[in-house]
Amino acid sequence: MTIDATSTMTTRFQDAVRSLRYLLIGLPSAMATIVLAMLGVVAAVTIAVFGLGLVLLPWAIAGLDHWASWHQAAAARLLGRGVAPIPPASIRVGPHATLALLRAPSTRRLGTWLCSHFAVGTLFGLVAFVCAGLAAMVLLLPFWWLVPGPPLQVAGIQATDWPSAGLLMGMCAAVSLALAVWAVPALARVHARGTLSALAPSRAEELEGRVEALTATRSEVVDAHGAELRRIERDLHDSTQASLVTIAMKLDMAREAGEVDPAVAKLLDEAHAGTEQAMTELRSVIRTIYPPILADRGLAGALDALGGRSGIPVSIDADDLGRVPVAVETAVYHAINEAITNAAKHSGATRIEVRLYREGDRLRVGIVDDGIGGVNEGRGTGVSGIRSRVAALDGEVSITSPAGGPTAIRIDLPCA
CATH class of the missing domain: 1.10.287 (Helix Hairpins)
Known part of the structure; x- marks a missing residue:
């Protein structure tokens, strides 16, 4: 029982020390936030007056990001949590870049945190300062009493003799202990949770970051495949x-x-x-x-050969596609091959047109035949195979095939 009590006291003491240190560091930090906020206002004003803010503001926000990241890490350590660091703001100079930076959700979060940190950090930091000051007074009161000078007075009690000095020391010790054990840890946790909450990305931003990570991972997987x-x-x-x-x-x-x-x-x-x-x-x-002809001639050359072997005249129009992942090349080749085969077997088409072009990080393919149309995927016309190949690479397929034709197949694939 004694061991458990000693362990509990030790834990509370360590918690009180950590919380006191956290709030005491937060007090000057909150006061410094005023200066940083004023600098931000100055930068914003100079945007309209001199245009200098277009250069200063991105750097100011980047500095505030580092400032907020440090406080976020400190709050996470106090609460014993793991937290993803704040991504640094991009430093790009120019009217459009600055306007986009001001509109960014991360900038709004940063402004909210600055205001709350100044208000809460100052108030809670003062409580911690009082706690630390009373503890220091307990230790320094005997020396104050022994040094000649005006008597020390706290809450109407003057230390004029040893009994009054002892009473004053006991009162300061009791208040300091109460603050250190109950008030300071609770306030520190409230402050830390508020910091993490204010700086945490929204659900939409988390999903956006996850999508970006999955996109990068998918690109690596496609290359490896x-x-x-x-x-x-x-x-x-x-x-x-x-x-x-x-x-x-x-x-x-x-x-x-x-x-x-x-x-x-x-x-x-x-x-x-x-x-x-x-x-x-x-x-x-x-x-x-992996058709060997792709390795020998590339996608455009392989499609030309594919069209040449078809019993129906095939027109291939391929722009400069740049670098296309092998898995995407293979999927496009087989999809076009399947579409040409289907047209030859079922549509009665007399001509097929194939168009490939690149839009950013997307490869777009259009296949149009002048056949009778009426494609029914449920009858096993091979369209399901095209959809499966394209869907495996996070692509999209759309088919338009009214009765009487024509049949148009659109394929959209990522090729970053």
């Missing part, structure tokens, strides 16, 4: 297919080596035919994984 597709295609082409070719040649040589038992000859013929079939299937698999 493309590299893996190339590796698998290369291994199958250079190793497995070459081995099958060697086996087929040896079987052919065995068949022609001389007269053999008819049963053995039949087995050799079957093995040779099976090897040829396996090579045919392997080539089909390789083209499905």
